[in-house]
Amino acid sequence: MNARRWLTGMLCCGTIVACGPVDLQGLDFREPSDARKYVAACARGAQALHCKAILPVLQTVEGPVTVLIPNNADSQIVLDLWEDLRVQGLTTETFLGSPAAERFARANIFAASKLSTGIMRTVDGKTHTIKCVGSTSDASEECVIDDQLAGRSRMDGVANAVGSVYTMAPALGKKRAYLPFE
Structure with missing residues (x-):
């Protein structure tokens, strides 16, 4: 036997x-070597509202993309979104397919292959101050956005990567791991 x-x-x-x-x-x-495929794989998660909101907008953006994904458990991301949506008169159940979902997506996608130090614009048209610093322990860079978020690319070191996905955490003293989407 x-x-x-x-x-x-x-x-x-x-x-x-x-x-x-x-x-x-x-x-x-x-791990997918394409940012769009990475988000598509993420969107299969039962509670991955953030990826499910980003995916349809991402498919409309031409050229290279950099996507910001909260580096947290899906359940915590849903709680954070719930708090922001409540202020906008929405629930997590009504979020997907709503204008708020599109605003969330556009606020967290850059039309660029990766983040770099300087001023960059998300696809919602807002400008952001980016500061990227190399790590002494490995080849990746940590990037800080508007002194609100900090994270690293999941695509660093991936051969033939198309675009990038940054897993973000709130900067010290901040609450959200994604950019605001009023």
Whole structure:
């Protein structure tokens, strides 16, 4: 019986290796090298409202993109969004497909392949002050946006990366891990 299980396991592993990168309804065996595919994979999460809001807008933006994604548990991101949506008279249930979802997406997408120090504009037309500093421990840079958010690109070191996705955290003393979307 143990030999049969071992053989079945080896055949399964062989099949996975032979097929190359495999995606089984969200189970990615490699991180996407394209920012749009990264967000699409994220949007499969049951509570990933942030990625689900960004995805349709992202598909309308031409050229390279940099996407800001909160570096937090989906449940915490939903709570943060809920607080912001409540002020706008919305709920998390009515968020997707609403103008607020589009504003959220446009506020957190840059039409650029990566963040760089200087003034950059999100696709909602707002300008932001970016400060990127290299790390001494690895090849990645940490970028701070408007002294509100700080994060690193998930695409640093990914061969043939198309665009970038930055996982963001609130800067010291700040509350949100995404840019405002009034």
